[in-house]
Amino acid sequence: MKRFLMKVAPVALYMLLATGPLFAQNDSIVVRDLQLKLKPPLRIGLTGGGSVPTGNFAKTDYTDLRSGFAGPGFNLGLTGTYMITQHWGIAGLVSYSRYDQSGLDNLAAGYVASFAVSDATIRVKDDTHTFSYLIGGDYSLDFCHRIAIDLRAMTGLVHAQLAGYEVQLEDNVSSTFQQRSARANTIGYQIGVAARYNFNSRVGIALNFDYYYSDPDLSIENVNRANNAGRLLTRYNEPITGVNTDLSLVYTFQKNR
Amino acid sequence: MKSRSILLMATGMMMLFFMGACSKAEKNVTEQPDNELLTTVELKAVNTTDATDTPSAKWASIPGGSLDTSHAILNLKKNASYNVSVMFLDESKTPASDLTSEIRARGNYHLVCFNVSGGLTLAVSPTDHDSNSPALPIGLSDLLTTGAASAGRLEVILHHQPNVKTGDCAPGSIDADVNFTVNIN
Numbered sequence: 001m002k003r004f005l006m007k008v009a010p011v012a013l014y015m016l017l018a019t020g021p022l023f024a025q026n027d028s029i030v031v032r033d034l035q036l037k038l039k040p041p042l043r044i045g046l047t048g049g050g051s052v053p054t055g056n057f058a059k060t061d062y063t064d065l066r067s068g069f070a071g072p073g074f075n076l077g078l079t080g081t082y083m084i085t086q087h088w089g090i091a092g093l094v095s096y097s098r099y100d101q102s103g104l105d106n107l108a109a110g111y112v113a114s115f116a117v118s119d120a121t122i123r124v125k126d127d128t129h130t131f132s133y134l135i136g137g138d139y140s141l142d143f144c145h146r147i148a149i150d151l152r153a154m155t156g157l158v159h160a161q162l163a164g165y166e167v168q169l170e171d172n173v174s175s176t177f178q179q180r181s182a183r184a185n186t187i188g189y190q191i192g193v194a195a196r197y198n199f200n201s202r203v204g205i206a207l208n209f210d211y212y213y214s215d216p217d218l219s220i221e222n223v224n225r226a227n228n229a230g231r232l233l234t235r236y237n238e239p240i241t242g243v244n245t246d247l248s249l250v251y252t253f254q255k256n257r
Numbered sequence: 258m259k260s261r262s263i264l265l266m267a268t269g270m271m272m273l274f275f276m277g278a279c280s281k282a283e284k285n286v287t288e289q290p291d292n293e294l295l296t297t298v299e300l301k302a303v304n305t306t307d308a309t310d311t312p313s314a315k316w317a318s319i320p321g322g323s324l325d326t327s328h329a330i331l332n333l334k335k336n337a338s339y340n341v342s343v344m345f346l347d348e349s350k351t352p353a354s355d356l357t358s359e360i361r362a363r364g365n366y367h368l369v370c371f372n373v374s375g376g377l378t379l380a381v382s383p384t385d386h387d388s389n390s391p392a393l394p395i396g397l398s399d400l401l402t403t404g405a406a407s408a409g410r411l412e413v414i415l416h417h418q419p420n421v422k423t424g425d426c427a428p429g430s431i432d433a434d435v436n437f438t439v440n441i442n
Contacts, residue, residue, distance in 0.1 A: 175419050175421045175429075225420070229420070230420075
């Protein structure tokens with residue numbers, strides 16, 4: 001027995017010493033992967049930029065009741081992206097978009113013609129805007145350490161408001177009538193792409209292009225419409241669509257490696 | 258340093274964009290380029306019981322010309338009823354333009370009113386109505402009911418009542434106001 005141990009021990013010792021570093025390396029890799037899974041990067045972005053409405057929402061044709069008279073505006077939002085894997089993550093967005101009123105000349109001229117008056121004055125009441133609360137998926141691709149491309153698709157709740165306006169015909173105050181602003185909630189979606197540049201492991205900037213869609217059913221109240229003449233909108237059920245072009249300041253929370 | 262500059266530039270651009278978007282005008286006034294002239298008012302009557310009895314009268318004031326009231330006389334039979342059409346024309350151009358159909362199409366904010374004076378025994382009631390809800394009279398088509406023999410004046414006023422038409426003559430502005438002499442014999 002003693003002779004056997006004397007022969008085997010050096011071999012066992014050699015095997016242990018020879019494979020020791022290997023085991024140690026494997027342990028290290030396993031631990032690191034585990035850390036990645038437990039603490040994935042979380043990106044928060046402050047986003048702002050232009051909103052350009054499209055489709056009927058942006059039309060300014062007085063005779064077309066689908067016209068939304070929405071002009072280019074701005075949007076401001078807060079995004080959060082939680083990376084589940086190296087490429088895939090869950091994205092959330094809370095944003096506010098406000099639109100200018102365009103085509104007021106057309107609107108006023110339309111009422112001038114409809115009521116055969118010499119002039120009409122339009123005063124916009126409230127504004128056209130949306131609040132979006134969206135969640136969805138994010139696919140992220142890194143290039144050269146500093147540059148990344150993010151593809152996002154999100155859906156969720158959209159609260160929309162269509163601006164109202166007051167129309168005064170000539171200088172007769174008693175002829176003044178109103179189309180009240182209208183509000184509705186609906187489901188919307190947004191898809192987009194962003195090019196992100198990381199200044200360091202935490203701070204970056206991104207240029208985003210997003211297409212958005214929602215289709216609220218807005219009931220519109222009209223006040224003092226004494227006569228059945230001129231453009232009269234009692235309901236607006238046209239999609240709110242457009243493109244956002246934004247800049248984002250991005251902050252990444254992640255464990256130092 | 259370079260990163261900070263880019264960040265500052267981006268923030269500045271975003272702020273400028275928001276400021277620009279917030280400062281849009283909310284008021285707009287548009288004026289109508291031209292109005293058609295309303296130079297002539299005609300009354301064409303048809304006796305409801307005698308189709309051959311068709312008196313008419315015409316009041317005209319052409320710009321650049323003189324006021325012609327020589328035909329502004331309507332002769333009606335006593336104790337009779339007449340269906341009357343009130344017509345508005347623009348005779349400042351050739352051929353003359355009949356504005357009556359246009360006024361009828363805009364009947365929801367136009368109203369023809371009548372005032373009888375001088376002891377005239379005449380009642381006027383409109384027979385046409387607009388598409389307001391409830392429907393209101395327009396007054397381009399009327400029923401004239403005469404009483405005993407008399408003479409006096411019939412004032413015809415075209416009211417323009419954009420979004421203030423209620424059936425009353427008072428609101429709005431006046432597009433035409435003319436007087437006819439009426440003889441009932």
